[in-house]
Amino acid sequence: MIALMFIISAVSAVKPARVRPLPGQTHCPVDLNRDGFYEDMNGDRHVTTLDVQLFFQWIEWILRYEPARAFDYNRNGRVGFADVVGFYNEVY
8 A cells, every 4th residue: 555655656746747838839848758847848749959949048938937847957946047058968
């Protein structure tokens, strides 16, 4: 029973947060590898430099309207420019 509760809580810990499309985009960001972080900012199912640029360009909008845990790549509890750098390093 305890093991089952641990599995359920571990699965819900990586459940993606609900996000909306970034300004100027038609598709929502996508968590491609289901780790709880959104790598595909424009929702085209590919991670490219455009995704990094969108994250940098719209970081203030993301801070205001998106759940922080979905974009907190350095896992410090808040979203900032260090997360853009961390995301860039993951991409390249």
